[in-house]
Amino acid sequence: MIRVLTKDTIDKIAAGEVVEKPVNVVKELVDNSLDSGASSISVEIRSGGTSLIRVTDNGSGIAKDDLPRAFIRHATSKIQNADDLSDIRTMGFRGEALSSISAVSRTEVMTKRKDDLFGYRYFSEGGAERGPEEIGIPDGTTMLVRDLFFNIPVRKQFLRSERVETSAIRDMVEKFAIGSPDVSFSLIVDGKQVLHTTGNGKLKDVIYTVYGPEMTKDLVAVDHTEEGMHITGFVSKPNVSRSKREYEVIYVNGRHVSDRNVSEAIETAYEGYLMQHRFPFAVLRIDIDPSRIDVNIHPKKEEIRFSDTEAVSGAVYRAVRGALEGKELIPEVTLSERSPDAEKEKTPLFRAEPFEQRFAEKKRISSYPDRREDKDPIKAFGETEQELVREALSEPEMSKPVQLSFLDTAAKPYYRYLGQFFNTYCLIEYQDHLYMIDQHAAHEKVLYERLSRQIRENMNDHPASQNILPVILSLPKADAEVLSGHMDVFCSIGFEMEEAGDNDFIVRAVPASLPSLSEKDLLMDMLDMLSEDSTLPKAPVLLKNRIASMSCKAAVKAGMRLSDMEIRSLIDELLTLEDPYHCPHGRPVIIRFSRNDIDKMFKRIV
Numbered sequence: 001m002i003r004v005l006t007k008d009t010i011d012k013i014a015a016g017e018v019v020e021k022p023v024n025v026v027k028e029l030v031d032n033s034l035d036s037g038a039s040s041i042s043v044e045i046r047s048g049g050t051s052l053i054r055v056t057d058n059g060s061g062i063a064k065d066d067l068p069r070a071f072i073r074h075a076t077s078k079i080q081n082a083d084d085l086s087d088i089r090t091m092g093f094r095g096e097a098l099s100s101i102s103a104v105s106r107t108e109v110m111t112k113r114k115d116d117l118f119g120y121r122y123f124s125e126g127g128a129e130r131g132p133e134e135i136g137i138p139d140g141t142t143m144l145v146r147d148l149f150f151n152i153p154v155r156k157q158f159l160r161s162e163r164v165e166t167s168a169i170r171d172m173v174e175k176f177a178i179g180s181p182d183v184s185f186s187l188i189v190d191g192k193q194v195l196h197t198t199g200n201g202k203l204k205d206v207i208y209t210v211y212g213p214e215m216t217k218d219l220v221a222v223d224h225t226e227e228g229m230h231i232t233g234f235v236s237k238p239n240v241s242r243s244k245r246e247y248e249v250i251y252v253n254g255r256h257v258s259d260r261n262v263s264e265a266i267e268t269a270y271e272g273y274l275m276q277h278r279f280p281f282a283v284l285r286i287d288i289d290p291s292r293i294d295v296n297i298h299p300k301k302e303e304i305r306f307s308d309t310e311a312v313s314g315a316v317y318r319a320v321r322g323a324l325e326g327k328e329l330i331p332e333v334t335l336s337e338r339s340p341d342a343e344k345e346k347t348p349l350f351r352a353e354p355f356e357q358r359f360a361e362k363k364r365i366s367s368y369p370d371r372r373e374d375k376d377p378i379k380a381f382g383e384t385e386q387e388l389v390r391e392a393l394s395e396p397e398m399s400k401p402v403q404l405s406f407l408d409t410a411a412k413p414y415y416r417y418l419g420q421f422f423n424t425y426c427l428i429e430y431q432d433h434l435y436m437i438d439q440h441a442a443h444e445k446v447l448y449e450r451l452s453r454q455i456r457e458n459m460n461d462h463p464a465s466q467n468i469l470p471v472i473l474s475l476p477k478a479d480a481e482v483l484s485g486h487m488d489v490f491c492s493i494g495f496e497m498e499e500a501g502d503n504d505f506i507v508r509a510v511p512a513s514l515p516s517l518s519e520k521d522l523l524m525d526m527l528d529m530l531s532e533d534s535t536l537p538k539a540p541v542l543l544k545n546r547i548a549s550m551s552c553k554a555a556v557k558a559g560m561r562l563s564d565m566e567i568r569s570l571i572d573e574l575l576t577l578e579d580p581y582h583c584p585h586g587r588p589v590i591i592r593f594s595r596n597d598i599d600k601m602f603k604r605i606v
């Protein structure tokens with residue numbers, strides 16, 4: 001039954017404009033359809049929603065006597081008093097939508113309950129009401145909203161273009177569809193169906209429908225329970241990333257919300273997996289006891305508040321991190337064609353860092369002097385590579401162990417190290433794949449992890465240091481202040497030094513893990529970093545970023561010749577890491593080619 005709320009309750013409701021744009025109407029109507037228990041919802045719009053918005057559902061319907069009340073401000077069947085606000089299990093609860101919508105449009109509702117013989121039609125046009133009149137219709141409710149803002153010309157003027165309004169509505173309906181995979185959604189724009197989901201309950205199917213096959217094939221499932229929260233959904237493998245945060249789609253108890261803390265928790269979980277300023281694709285559903293959230297903080301219900309933000313962020317972080325760590329994340333290089341658009345959005349597989357590029361440029365000229373003059377395409381394929389490929393392909397079947405994933409330590413005896421090529425990459429054959437490892441990225445990652453581990457474990461202990469002939473550092477005042485304020489951080493990674501007055505410091509030892517780096521460079525780097533932003537809570541993050549760049553400098557560069565033994569020990573250590581797939585900047589460390597694709601390239605199979 002629909003009742004008008006008491007003044008006391010009304011006063012507790014987050015006030016604000018509910019209907020400013022067509023998309024707001026669509027949201028409110030679909031919210032109502034979901035609350036009615038519908039399993040199928042269809043949305044139709046014309047002219048960006050300004051001339052018509054229709055939402056049809058097969059839900060509970062509205063009783064004849066309730067119809068006039070449904071359009072009264074603050075009349076709702078969903079809550080009765082202010083206490084109920086702390087246990088909201090429905091999308092709507094304020095009883096404002098229909099009154100707000102009908103005040104600025106010509107609204108018509110047709111509705112039938114299952115147990116009623118007839119359906120009813122009711123009109124509310126800018127406040128003037130008519131009905132209910134009997135009509136024959138199927139079970140459920142159809143809301144028709146025509147001529148939005150017909151009586152508020154100013155608001156109409158401020159609408160954006162039809163195209164923009166349409167795309168906002170499409171986006172909204174897509175979010176609904178993803179949020180309720182067990183409900184079949186369709187969207188019809190100017191007579192043309194642009195979205196249809198089956199309502200089969202499979203989230204991945206909806207993601208496929210909305211975002212397409214490219215996005216869907218690189219997803220990792222999330223399923224994590226913690227402290228009464230259940231976090232499920234899908235997140236992208238790190239080889240797929242986005243330049244915008246808008247592909248982080250969050251639902252709390254089925255409601256699509258934006259939430260900075262949750263977004264940040266997701267992004268933090270990708271630390272070390274993604275390059276800076278890249279964002280993951282993620283669809284996450286958080287199911288939590290309604291008493292632990294406040295949905296009554298935003299007039300359009302686009303945000304909610306958690307009673308324990310930290311617990312939620314922590315759980316989200318662990319949910320996503322756990323999912324990422326549990327998977328074999330080596331990007332596979334496939335022959336399949338990609339749309340140029342999808343390609344653009346992807347993290348390029350090969351990208352040299354600036355200093356590497358310079359290095360590689362020089363190297364190429366010196367080691368392959370006659371390459372460019374070579375007109376014969378087969379010879380141009382380079383002898384070493386030819387050998388390698390021939391070797392990798394000529395042995396038809398290596399004796400296959402039980403299917404172990406590449407990174408399983410038990411798989412190692414079955415690797416065939418094929419060596420190094422371009423003085424930059426290592427090549428390994430394992431089962432049906434050829435794995436390429438970027439030696440620089442690998443080394444960098446190994447150093448990064450070593451140092452991070454040292455910092456984690458040895459904060460107060462003695463980290464591995466290497467004594468040097470004492471060096472006296474005379475620093476500018478600002479740097480000296482930073483250094484003496486963060487002495488503990490430096491010591492924690494293996495520096496040994498003391499203040500010698502007047503902005504001077506004596507350095508006696510440097511971290512053992514960074515032998516190839518001049519101690520002064522390293523120190524100066526760290527000082528720069530600390531003086532950029534020395535606010536302490538942020539320091540660990542900054543420190544990590546910096547360690548990444550330090551290890552990068554200390555790491556072997558592309559273009560350095562490595563002995564077999566060096567390669568093996570590098571790979572051995574790499575494989576012990578939790579995330580061997582990405583260097584600290586998020587570039588891939590390992591990629592692979594399937595035998596199948598290689599066979600196809602040689603047209604051995606079609």
Ligand code: ADP
Nearest residue numbers: 032036070076077092093094095096097098141
């Ligand atoms: P609220 O959703 O906050 O309750 P609304 O103004 O959106 O307020 O709707 C008022 C009431 O009308 C709802 O409480 C519900 O009882 C009824 N109603 C609206 N739309 C539907 C629908 N599609 N199916 C069934 N009942 C509906």
Ligand code: MG
Nearest residue numbers: 031032092097
């Ligand atoms: Mg509502």
